[in-house]
Amino acid sequence: xxxxxxxxxxxxxxxxxxxxxxxxxxxxxxxxxxxxxxxxxxxxxxxxxxxxxxxxxxxxxxxxxxxxxxxxxxxxxxxxxxxxxxxxxxxxxxxxxxxxxxxxxxxxxxxxxxxxxxxxxxxxxxxxxxxxxxxxxxxxxxxxxxxxxxxxxxxxxxxxxx
Amino acid sequence: xxxxxxxxxxxxxxxxxxxxxxxxxxxxxxxxxxxxxxxxxxxxxxxxxxxxxxxxxxxxxxxxxxxxxxxxxxxxxxxxxxxxxxxxxxxxxx
Numbered sequence: 001x002x003x004x005x006x007x008x009x010x011x012x013x014x015x016x017x018x019x020x021x022x023x024x025x026x027x028x029x030x031x032x033x034x035x036x037x038x039x040x041x042x043x044x045x046x047x048x049x050x051x052x053x054x055x056x057x058x059x060x061x062x063x064x065x066x067x068x069x070x071x072x073x074x075x076x077x078x079x080x081x082x083x084x085x086x087x088x089x090x091x092x093x094x095x096x097x098x099x100x101x102x103x104x105x106x107x108x109x110x111x112x113x114x115x116x117x118x119x120x121x122x123x124x125x126x127x128x129x130x131x132x133x134x135x136x137x138x139x140x141x142x143x144x145x146x147x148x149x150x151x152x153x154x155x156x157x158x159x160x161x162x
Numbered sequence: 163x164x165x166x167x168x169x170x171x172x173x174x175x176x177x178x179x180x181x182x183x184x185x186x187x188x189x190x191x192x193x194x195x196x197x198x199x200x201x202x203x204x205x206x207x208x209x210x211x212x213x214x215x216x217x218x219x220x221x222x223x224x225x226x227x228x229x230x231x232x233x234x235x236x237x238x239x240x241x242x243x244x245x246x247x248x249x250x251x252x253x254x255x256x
Binding site for chain 1: 172173174175176177178179180181183184201204219220221222233234235237238239240241
């Protein structure tokens with residue numbers, strides 16, 4: 001399995017703004033960290049409009065998993081934002097349904113059909129109310145990285161030592 | 163019974179379809195059904211319009227196709243998963 005990158009620089013606490021502002025902030029940060037190309041920013045924002053990624057969960061915390069085409073990505077990475085106030089995202093696969101998203105997992109992936117383990121772990125994570133709430137209640141970026149590192153198969157995660 | 167061609171599609175063809183694809187693969191194996199799974203972007207469905215038996219997708223479908231379309235979001239959220247699995251199995255067993 002390819003390595004998936006996450007460190008504290010990719011974590012946003014108390015993120016605020018419109019949907020597009022937050023997506024832009026996360027994406028531009030991935031550019032700054034040299035994990036994606038500059039085209040990723042427009043790519044992920046436009047993709048969200050055409051193929052929304054909001055996911056209602058069994059808990060009160062909805063999530064979104066924005067991502068875009070592989071050609072915009074330099075290195076597999078995941079960026080996480082905990083939103084100060086929920087922000088409306090359209091629900092994946094629905095024409096008009098919206099969900100109030102509290103946590104965003106922005107995925108940068110450079111290969112098709114890969115990262116099955118990571119993705120399955122992520123979906124398991126989303127289906128567990130307790131861990132999802134624990135993530136949302138994280139007080140520091142370090143806590144976020146530690147929790148995600150423990151739950152997801154991020155073999156290259158270097159929580160905090162960069 | 164002829165081997166069914168099942169399209170598994172999402173917007174980018176990289177993330178959610180990967181999860182759904184592997185879930186259907188397992189499901190087919192458990193039920194001893196031989197399927198031909200093809201993981202694609204939703205925009206590529208047209209290429210398979212004459213050969214596919216079923217489309218399972220997390221993306222919204224705006225076009226009418228000659229085969230059934232099943233929404234696969236439950237594979238990601240876990241909400242309504244058993245119903246979706248049953249729906250898919252029913253199509254695979256046809």
